[in-house]
Amino acid sequence: MKNVPDTSNATLIRWLTYLMFMMFAMTSDSVGEIIKEVKREFDVSNTEASLMHSLFMIGIAFSGLFLGFLADRFGRKKTIILGLALFALSCYLFLVGNSFEFILGLITLSGLAVGVFKTAALALIGDISRSTKEHTGTMNGAEAFFGVGAIIGPLIVAWMVREGVDWKLLYVLAGGLCTLLILMAWKADYPAHAPVNKNHKPVNFMSSLKLLKNPYAMGFSIGAFLYVAAESAIYVWMPSYLVCDAVSVSESFACYTTGPEKMLAMYAVSVFFSLRAVGRFVGIWMMQRYNWALVLMLFSLAITLCFIGGLIGGKDVALYLFPLTGVFMSVIYPTFNSKGICCFAKSEHGTVAGVILFFTAAGAAAGPFIMGIVSDAYGGDAKYGFIVATGFACVLFIGLLLNYIFNPTEAHLASVEKTEYGG
Template identity: 50%
Template sequence: MARIRWLTYLMFLMFAMTSESVGVIIPSVIREFNLGMTAGGAFHYATMSGIALGGVLLGSLADRLGRKATILIGLGLFGLSASLFAWVSSFGLFLVLLFVGGIAVGIFKTAALALIGDISTSTRAHTATMNVVEGFFGIGAIIGPAIVAYLLSHDASWKWLYLIAAIFCGLLMIVAWRAPYPQRRVAAPDGAPLADMLAMLRNRHALAFSTGIMLYVGVETAIYVWMPTLLAGYDGPGRQWAVYALSIFFILRVIGRFGGFWLLERYDWTGVLACCGMAILFCFIGAIVGGRPVAVITLPLSGLFMSVIYPTLNSKGISCFPKTQHGAISGIILFFTCVSAVAAPLMMGLIGEYLGDALYGFHLATGFAAILAAGLLLNRIFDPSQAELLRRGQADY
């Protein structure tokens, strides 16, 4: 299964190269098309909207058509939309391509997440593998912005990033076509896709894990969307770290995710997440109380503790359902992820703009962190998903 694992890792890396570079691209787009910040931010919102709709409406394709066919469809659509960037010069058409590319990501990402369940030997192994996958996503989040920064520093167009992604996508399609996929032991559900989705939305485990992920994403987006604005022009103690704060955050997040593979194979996941949730809350409280001199240290440091939360919550939420529904539940969780990725930074930006300081937006993020930490502590105490995870582990693995 080595080829399947590497295919999954590299799909996440490729997707991150484009999605996590948007923040670096937006300033160039604003200058090129003479846009305001709200209009320029549509580059982020178009992608997230496409991923959300692709996940929630087409996530069950992986369960119905099979993992291989769904991955090839998603990669093909993504590669096509990325390659068309070379031929487009209209801002409106860019948004269309980003939206279509987001739908493609929603398709192949849900299939890749379902495939992780197929190649895992237990729910614990599923969670450990998910952390490695998200670690590769973190590597892509470092590579993509670095490519854009290099292109812009050499007076080249940022559109080359999408052409590089299209070539990478073509190579992944070859691997996806030739890779041996594990046999699926149970027939896929034969109900209507929309009915399956609505039934899952009534499931308490789906709602609980999706809510936790929404809170986490609200906290994380505060860092990579608004921390650069918060620290822009900062000239106080630790100012030498301000320029590299976001890079430090991403690097610590990657280190933590690969370290999470080791942690979660040795310690109970509820305890690990509860400790990390409290550590994140302390980092944000320190930034609020101490202001920018403390924020320049604690906010990047929070990446180390954030690292294991998203992949672990994602893994446990998926593992509460049969393997034949892993594509559909992955789509639902992906939908809530993207909704939060759009709504949370928008609310923080509005608060910061209204009150005249980006730090006020971090008050809202600290509130999200407090609710998340409280939820993870309660999860540690009561562990409401334990029985279902045990049942599914015995049935599916």
């Protein structure tokens, strides 16, 4: 069996990884709340304010594709500390930022930093896993803590706004947590890492580009793109779809006749994130016991049916079905990430994680943007954007159905299990 750290040390490293995911989710998934404050503070348009999301994702995408190799070449520990240091720097600089352009620069830098430490953290999961199933369970755990951060961050921003506290202090708080994680990572005993692959070929950004021709890397990457494009429809455009027509801002949810319906409409995104987080914790248990291809196929079908039902039934039905997708979306992305990475030798995990991360960020940036264009073309009605999102979900389901029927990765994953995890 390949060397893995002792159980206690592996547990410490696993928790460090979980906390890293939670820390950066506090800022990345608070962008909706932050954009509202940015528009007010800097008097910018919706398009300009949306750069807070787009540039962050572009930074992650660029970093994933062109810097993902760092974890394979220089080791996980050094790369994680480098990425965390850059992220902490970008967070602390919010203290001196006093222009919209400067803040956009910091957002881009933080995206680059996330791409660096996240690819190294994803590669590290392979180093501490004793099987591909354990790898998938740990990946679900990391994404579950990401989901927790996605709940905590917006709540902190909402509290800050209500109490008159500057929203930039959220980034300072994240920077403080990041500094603590740097110290913990520096002290932790990481597994030994060979900085070259088994063929002793140099690892550089060309290694990432070559993976674009690999069917396993591209298959899971395209799946990640489709999934994230559909998922981002919920937290970016669901609030616009659920608001009532022809009412003032203060009466945005007046068309819902009961108190619980109004509350659900107001907090639909939070409900979605909560269900997604809970689902990922359950996914840790589920993926150890059931056929991952079957679970993903059934869950993608459920997502598609929720989207179709929400469109046909209108706002009253979408109010329940759209947030419910969080349950079914919970295990899809971490499983894509895990199985895609597990198709390769551990010495290449950072590089392939970067490629998948590139397509993830591209889906998060392109999906909502395409939906916005289509909605604007039909008078600004978010319903037409969700038709696009339903298309993404349908294609995803078809792909996962074919994956379940033909199971093209079964033999390859079994081979990697023997060579990299000791069978």
